[in-house]
Amino acid sequence: MARTNTRFVEAHNELLTLCDKMEIGDFLPSENALSSQLGVSRTVIRSALARLDELAIIALDGREKIIKRRSAKDDRLDGPPVLLGIEELESRFLDWVLRMDVPPGTVLNVAQLSKDFSVATHTLQEFFSSLSRFGIVVRRPRGGWVLHGFTKNYAVELSDFRTVLELNSVRHLATLPPEHDIWARLDDLEQEHLSLLERIDEDFHDFSPLDEKFHAAINSVVTNRFVKEFQKIISLVFHYHFQWNKTHERDRNEDAIREHLTLIEALRSRDADKAEAAARRHLATSKQTLLTSLETNRHAT
Amino acid sequence: MARTNTRFVEAHNELLTLCDKMEIGDFLPSENALSSQLGVSRTVIRSALARLDELAIIALDGREKIIKRRSAKDDRLDGPPVLLGIEELESRFLDWVLRMDVPPGTVLNVAQLSKDFSVATHTLQEFFSSLSRFGIVVRRPRGGWVLHGFTKNYAVELSDFRTVLELNSVRHLATLPPEHDIWARLDDLEQEHLSLLERIDEDFHDFSPLDEKFHAAINSVVTNRFVKEFQKIISLVFHYHFQWNKTHERDRNEDAIREHLTLIEALRSRDADKAEAAARRHLATSKQTLLTSLETNRHAT
DNA sequence: CGTATGTTTATTATTATTAAAGACAGTGAG
DNA sequence: CTCACTGTCTTTAATAATAATAAACATACG
Structure with missing residues (x-):
């Protein structure tokens, strides 16, 4: 439950390749440097470093982050399936309406569509809300959406x-x-x-x-x-x-x-x-x- | 947690006044009739009837729903505080920007604003998404919104x-x-x-x-x-x-x-x-x- | 045989929870 | 001393879980 740890997983794996590029015994740069380098917050870097420490790939000792060994295949983490953002959704949705010949008046099923498009239901809701400015979809009185445009x-x-x-x-x-x-x-x-x-x-x-x-x-x-x-x-x-x-x-x-x-x-x-x-x-x-x-x-x- | 039971509470109370208008010993109409009369689903009607049965205001016996006694003050239920819909939000938000003289570039805090406006965070998100079509607000790369218009x-x-x-x-x-x-x-x-x-x-x-x-x-x-x-x-x-x-x-x-x-x-x-x-x-x-x-x-x- | 009720399923709105970001303060090397 | 670095804590947003509702289906009664 709660949000995906995609950012953590990616940062973690990137950190692994970074370690492999350096020599054993070298010191890794500071948390701040790493966070700006990988474009994530220090919190993420710290969690990743903690895990690398647990795996004994590095040794954390105060300020020193000494590389202890090369990484193995198993050290890498698999992230959750990536969900699409709202930008990709736009073209996919419109393409769906186009190809499937969805008639006006169709009730749009957020739960189903979110599976089909592999996005969060939440993302679809927002997207529909933005489309509603143009009257392409309208909100039904008690929740739900109807395809309304194209009349x-x-x-x-x-x-x-x-x-x-x-x-x-x-x-x-x-x-x-x-x-x-x-x-x-x-x-x-x-x-x-x-x-x-x-x-x-x-x-x-x-x-x-x-x-x-x-x-x-x-x-x-x-x-x-x-x-x-x-x-x-x-x-x-x-x-x-x-x-x-x-x-x-x-x-x-x-x-x-x-x-x-x-x-x-x-x-x-x-x-x-x-x-x-x-x-x-x-x-x-x-x-x-x-x-x-x-x-x-x-x-x- | 989960959605409010406003509909149930309202239907329940409406049902009480309906019973009080009829005579003791009368039969209530069918579930279908009640649901279309009150504009809610049969599920809601059934839950309300079940509660009235528990309170011994009516007696459910197969198809018969016999009114047994008048309702007391305590029989009525209090609903949760009503949250604003997206339409009321629109004018309130724009009014806020106007009066507070919010400068462009301001990061909009969904959690905070949802409290201030007493709406679900979710509602605000949708609202911002629809405003983003006009470029008044824009989505930040990793979540969050910025007031962008009015430049x-x-x-x-x-x-x-x-x-x-x-x-x-x-x-x-x-x-x-x-x-x-x-x-x-x-x-x-x-x-x-x-x-x-x-x-x-x-x-x-x-x-x-x-x-x-x-x-x-x-x-x-x-x-x-x-x-x-x-x-x-x-x-x-x-x-x-x-x-x-x-x-x-x-x-x-x-x-x-x-x-x-x-x-x-x-x-x-x-x-x-x-x-x-x-x-x-x-x-x-x-x-x-x-x-x-x-x-x-x-x-x- | 049609209408009413019982049961099940599907779907949404909202909360609870976790990931991530950021702020703050303390610490130690130079 | 001071400044970069780390440890801790707070805030915030994204998502999963969940209760409320709607709707579909099946069954029973008159």
Whole structure:
């Protein structure tokens, strides 16, 4: 019970390799030095040293920590299974929703999911709480969580919000000086789009990552933590749903590529109005595709 | 240890009053009926009934639950102290940051705060996790939280984000038909502004709530959960900092009132460009005020 | 045969407990 | 003396254990 002693085990083993690197009879550095070297607190170092003393690998005598013998395989400790942190959890959870096609309204079982994802239940709770800010999950009155996002209404509002943010990026981008990095990136992206267009019949599946890359590039010119935070959610939801909707995928993607190219063209001409119009057109198409995909999948409420 | 039995205690007491309302010798309804009536699970009802049986207030005999006697004062149970939920916590926490003038970089002590706010530590953790989406607090590498928001950079990015959202609202508002509610609300707000302007020398403190009301009205025309979520954070941070900055408060507020009036005027003329320009000017002033207030308070990084 | 109850299982919210971090004070070598 | 080092103690956060609850299932009664 209580927290895992991963840090202790790791420090202990690291200390072993450290001893083996030194000569028998040498003195180990001070506890303070060791703690800052291994990046753990002195408390951990002291417990590890105490164990090494017990194993007679070192001899503690006041300030002196004399190395007495080499370490054996058995001296090393096995730590508990490492649990994932909250960052890894995010992508794993969203991937799960995506792949398993979890419908809105599903009750999320914290105990079960924590096993599946091998995280502490506690970590999942926190994670859900943070997602609840975006309404993707909501807390039920008496405990428990429900997957709530990914409904039609949600999609509409998210699309609209995306449009507001991205039009702002586009307007800003059109005013940037020619020496800005973005122009080179746009040139590269243009090449990638043209190349994909040539082999669209076979490789239309490759559009999705390219789409994400393109929109990420556009938004990268605005350095704003709120925009970036939303970008993550937005790109997730869009690509999630696009994977569902397999109807006319080839044609949709071809159209989208052409819209992207038009936007790049307009941006390069530095005509803000033209660029905005092109962006607006493309975002409207995206929104429509998203809504269609919702209807064909009957996940809407 | 483990969770509180609040639900049991409450159901138990409710059941007592229910019995007292009926005649001695009557039969209580079925467990299912009671559970749906009191809004708790059958398990809770069964535990409560079992206790009432022990106290000889009712007699359980197969399906029959016969009322045997009236309840006494002592039969009622006292529940544990009620802990606050996560919603109440939000306002209490933000209020604490505001009043105590907690500087950025402060390490937030979950154990201590959970006592102060009388919530479970667990609840605080979840709450911080949700705030971390907006960067107001951030998680430290090995556990713990730091108050991170409310720095200069944060303020700049928040202002910019606010501008993007609010200009969008303004553009939208200018296109609304005359029969829309918003026009009447704007008329009312105009009167309130004019009235405050007349007595500005004495009542300039009254501007802050009016400002919030005005901006809330503008944004109310966009029904989007993301916009609304942000509105909450934005209005908090702005009014938080404005309370700090007492320099030239009267003049600042008078200027802001005039800017509001100009914006109302422009909106009513349905000239989108004019309205946008007026809004942009006002938001720029707001941003400047926010930055100034940060510098005078030396909380910036 | 349907409704009510008895029983079991699953799941969550919360506490108790331990690991780790950090503070403080004492100690001894230079 | 003093400064780095160690011993001890306090505080804090992460996790396991646990009680409360919900829900599912099985059984019995009318």
